[in-house]
């Protein structure tokens with residue numbers, strides 16, 4: 001697949017969606033809402049071991065809420081993390097692959113439901129509409145693997161190098177890519193060094209799979225480490241694999257400003273999937289309220305974000321299928337489009 005075909009993946013998706021595609025919502029926090037205990041260094045990836053059926057259910061819930069893209073449970077799944085739990089390298093790689101298989105299975109089941117059930121928006125609010133659905137294999141940062149909240153500080157210490165980050169991610173990215181997702185989702189990227197590592201890795205490995213780079217911010221100006229968002233977005237912009245660049249797991253109140261800033265350097269589609277506006281307290285291992293906005297407030301911003309350039313919109317931590325359904329409904333081209341069968 002060359003770069004031409006790579007970019008057509010996104011172009012076709014956006015065209016089908018009427019200009020704006022819907023990304024799913026929080027996976028980990030939704031698994032917790034269903035009773036999973038994620039207090040573990042593997043976080044949501046623990047469910048790949050303990051409750052794959054639950055991951056599949058959550059993927060299906062998001063598809064039925066209108067998501068065009070589902071993100072796998074591999075955010076905090078790493079070979080190193082599984083090995084630390086006593087798994088062999090081979091078993092660890094199988095677990096990575098499994099995260100992609102679960103999402104692909106969910107998509108197949110969803111398509112079956114579209115065929116069996118009534119089409120379009122069925123009585124109980126489920127959206128059963130056959131459409132192109134993409135499986136994005138999540139790659140969380142090195143900080144996510146550390147499981148100490150450093151994906152929200154972006155501080156890996158002075159000693160961290162580009163080479164170490166590339167080596168950390170190399171095999172993991174390759175295994176995920178070969179498991180058959182439609183694209184790779186480099187999410188919650190906390191600093192410039194890691195963005196650079198991902199870009200070089202994709203290049204060095206001659207990776208043919210498309211990818212998105214999504215950064216997080218806690219001040220509405222820079223990425224969480226304090227590195228320049230413009231410099232980070234420029235790295236994404238110049239990588240030939242990258243088909244979308246944007247922001248995730250960031251409070252909704254910062255999104256408008258951040259998007260405006262990204263449009264200065266990005267010509268590629270812009271993706272945004274904020275969290276609910278609460279913030280994560282790494283010491284207490286819990287989400288705490290600050291100026292959280294309700295689902296309703298969050299969704300009322302969506303069309304404004306699209307006006308300033310977002311073309312893929314969803315939710316991150318603490319958002320639910322309800323949030324995603326509301327996003328789908330608020331997009332003018334979605335709620336009114338007759339079901340395609």
Ligand SMILES: [Zn+2]
Nearest residue numbers: 249275316317
């Ligand atoms: Zn998040």
